[in-house]
Amino acid sequence: MMFGMKRTRRAGVVAAVALGVALVAAGCSSSGGDSGGDAGGDGGDANLTITMLPKNLGNPYFDTSTGGAEEATEEFGGTFEEVGPSEASPTSQVQYIQTAAQQGAGGLIVSANDPEALCDALDEARSAGVKVVTFDSDTNPECRDLFINQATSEGIAKIQVDLIAEQIGDEGQVAVLSASANATNQNAWIATMEELLAADHPNIELVEVAYGDDDDQTSFDKTAALLQTYPELKGIISPTTVGISAAARYLSTSEYKGKVALTGLGTPNQMREYVEDGTVTAFALWNPADLGYLAAWATQALITGEITGEVGDSFEAGKLGSFEVGADGGVLLGDPYVFDADNIGDFDF
Template identity: 55%
Template sequence: MVPRFTPAARTGTALAAAAVLALALGGCGGTTKNSAGAAGSSAPVSRASADPDAPTKTGLTVAFLPKQVNNPYFTIADNGGKAALASLGETYKEVGTTSGTDTAGQVSYLNTLTQQQVSAIALSAQDPGALCTGLKQAMANGIKIVTYDSDTNADCRQLFISQAGAEALGRSEVELLGKQLDYTGEIAILSAAQTATNQNTWIGYMKDELKKPAYAKMKLVTVAYGNDDAQTSFQQTQGLLQQYPNLKGIISPTTVGIKAAAQYLDGSKYQGKVKLTGLGTPDDMRAYVKNGTVQAFELWDPAKLGSLAAYAATALASGQITGAPGQTFKAGSQGTFTIGADGVVVLGEPTVFDASNIARFHF
């Protein structure tokens, strides 16, 4: 069963404004603009005309290819896609590697799906460019390509479903930690893989945010990589605190990383002394908020992200949209979405979770 996401108050007006701006500029797609994709993408995907009044086809097969199939975050997201497809009368399937850094394996699964002639593929890319040859081959064979969570180069897919505005996410992570540290001290970032497009884009905005005068007394000492593996992320957290004895805070913009870092801090002398924030699920982080290991973190609803990817893939395969900016499509109870620059669709604003509201959320 897909975990249910209970509505709650959103983040402050500054974050909301940033998210709106990100939507207007194209959110986090695969370009050098406010994006979670790769920089320097080439010409846009060729797009034929769309018929917004075309009926939704049934019997389509939409395959989800996440970065990592045994990652709880992607289980929630892809189950959201599964539920959406079931409501539309489509067939869902999920394939993928058990490692978040097995790009060759992801390419292999992509090629197999192309051979199987599925109707559409929803992909969370481990690398922005490595899958492009396979993705272009799939599109040449009439398969619709939607990326979600982590983008490719913009010319390698029709749409990117972005979690939230990339700039809003990156800057808000720094803001969350800055408030907890009184804007003073050494900090580190615990990321996923070095090639993860969404992570790298968010980190770029984090670094830019840290250039502001308000953060003059905060210093980013390093970026570590846990490869979205719990044990590796745990060990990286331990290593950060050994290498940087004056470390005051950690940002981990990955659900696997923040949980592993919280586990380490919770059982160490640094519990309550080194601040931790990032992107996590309420169910993973609830105990650490309750005992004071973590004060606040944020995330969007992964199930809604997967659901939106499924609706977008179905609209593409039905000929209702092509991925051109300005086109709109319906996503069930989530409402109507407009495609932005470079084929980017933004899910919405993230939610900040802390002791005051985390009990209301379950996913």
């Protein structure tokens, strides 16, 4: 998904070149001006060089959120670069944070693989003047300036529990196929799912939480293992776009198609064929492009001094309108959306 800017991607080991490669802070990957242009307010001379660090590269979900951030950065006249590891592990993002700070980034947008493992690197970056905004998956609040939350943990967990309960008749065994065991957002959602199942769905038994590490093949194999381990399994919840598409791919050509329900969080383009062939009835998500877009505008607002990140601060986010900073520096995008056969053809991301 491109929006008229060149997206620079750097993967693999960067530590060796962090000090040796002198990338000019203002011009890594865009036709923006030397300092990113005048974004309004008091930020005419602001350093609107934005670095985006997803959990891992090559993930369709993050490709989409990066596209949204790229679009926003073009709108406010900044420069943009996407960097990241090939695999989502707790410490794999540290070197990219250090490099962004060393290269003079004005803002860093991060989806954290671990709530604590990145904090030392982020603290160093902030000490160097980098504004840090997390999105999708947060760090500890003291390690960043803002968190752009796709939806509340309660809302995300509830929609997935409601969907699986409806699809299996509110009884039977279910399993969760998650991302990595350290993923902040996944763990918060799963904890709330467990509470909701215990309180409101006593006839549904959660038999296992499995981890596919946001890797397609690992998630595919974990799906097979769950079905072999639990022959009475009625449903799988996968709150990760990589996991749900891998599980759907396995189910679609197996004897379990139409017998084991699958729901969770996915993108329409990933899941369309599985909805159309009857493997999946319904799943949920927010628009990740909007999430990245909002994160970039929030970063711009911090850099220019439009906001400081205090509760009650408000800022404009382009086509999405005005947003307010809530408790612990959180900014909420909105509620999850349910995709099914009736509406999935209306979306392209």
